[in-house]
Amino acid sequence: MMVNEALPSTISRVAIVTGAAQGIGEAIALRLADDGIDVVVNDLPKKRDQLDSVVKAIQAKGRRAVAVVGDATVESDVVALVDAAVKEFGSLDIMIANAGTIEMKPLVDMTVEDWERVMSVNALSVMLAYKHAARQMIKQGRGGRIVGAASMAGKKGFAYVSSYCASKFAVRGLTQSAALELAEHKITVNSYAPGIIPTGLTQHPDDEKNGGPCSTFLLGAGLPPSTPSAPPTVVAELVAYIVKPEAHFLTGQCLSIDGGIVMG
Ligand SMILES: NC(=O)c1ccc[n+]([C@@H]2O[C@H](COP(=O)([O-])OP(=O)(O)OC[C@H]3O[C@@H](n4cnc5c(N)ncnc54)[C@H](O)[C@@H]3O)[C@@H](O)[C@H]2O)c1
Structure with missing residues (x-):
């Protein structure tokens, strides 16, 4: 099964980045703009001001950008996010399902609410982003790039972050299944697995x-x-490669970028 090469370089591409008000998501949004990609940045409504600053920074690089606030765990918000990308910029070519959270707590103290919150932000939101990005990309018929935030904690268990580890293992499984299902549409699906990023x-x-x-x-x-x-820009550099047209042969992978904490 081959994943085909992407668009001619004359057509500008459009990306969505969730959880883009700060940290790794912000760094990815800025880095994609450097490669000539227009970006829709999303985060929770309470991060509106930070999101607006990211939009301004992207526009200062000469690219188009728009902020769309919404909760990545709410399906109607994700649908609205994809619709906004198409309405504002004409297409959706790249989805970066980056929004995430963590809970440090011993397993023996974990509540159902703790578990559901982390699984919802880290796994459900990724499924919704993959699903609605894939629907739009299939409709467009010109392939695409879908990328999710995993973690070194999606490859190995760590103490006191069990819900986080479970949610990131889920992202890897989801990514592998999605890559198999979407290959025929020339859509690649991968995830990044950072180590310690302040x-x-x-x-x-x-x-x-x-x-x-x-x-x-x-x-x-x-x-x-x-x-x-390592700083968030180091992760953004890897993501910039994953979404390149030239990366058409890379799919179903969870790429470690952790200074060697998890090998193989
Ligand atoms: N920082 C690290 O060391 C590290 C390591 C491995 C993986 N990751 C993953 O990378 C991703 C980004 O993490 P970060 O370090 O930049 O964290 P961060 O906390 O700095 O940023 C996460 C962003 O996601 C947003 N967010 C949370 N819930 C949301 C929701 N429901 N809808 C929309 N936005 C939401 C937050 O408001 C925040 O702006 C996460 O998925 C995280 O698990 C981070």
Whole structure:
């Protein structure tokens, strides 16, 4: 089964990035703009101001951008997001299902609400983004790129983040199935699996006490304080490659970018 090459380079492509107000999502949105891609950035309504700043930064690079607030776990919001991309910019060629959250808690204290919240933001939202992006791309008939946020915690269990690990393993399974189903439409489906990236997600109120940025997360996960970290731009660079037309032979993969924490 071959995944075909994408569009002629004369046609500009349109991307959606969920959870793009900050962190890895913001870095991906800015990086895609550098490659001439127009971007629809999404995040929760409370992040409106940050999203507007991302839009301005993309426009300053000479690309088109629009902010669409909405909850990536709500199907009608995801439908509205895809519709907005098509209405504003004429198509949807790239979906980056990046929105995510984490809960650090011992398994023995976990509630059903804790579990459902993390699974909803990290796994349900990815399914909805994949589904509605795929529907639009199939309708367009010119292929596409679908990418989801997994994690090193989607390849290996870590202590005290069991709901997070389960949700990221789910993203890998979903990505593999979607890649098989969508190959005939020339749509590739992949995910990225970052290691320690200092963002809002890896911050904790006890960080100062525990030795600086990400220290509480490292402590909880049983990783040494010397564990390497990298800025969000490093992940964005990998995603920029995954969505290139030239990456048509890459599909169904979960690509580690973690300084070597998980190998193979
Ligand atoms: N930071 C890391 O070390 C790391 C490592 C591995 C994987 N990841 C994954 O990368 C992705 C981005 O993480 P980040 O580090 O930039 O985190 P972050 O907390 O800085 O950003 C996540 C963004 O997602 C948004 N979001 C949360 N729920 C949402 C929803 N329901 N609808 C729309 N937006 C929503 C948040 O408002 C936030 O702006 C996540 O999926 C995360 O699990 C991060």
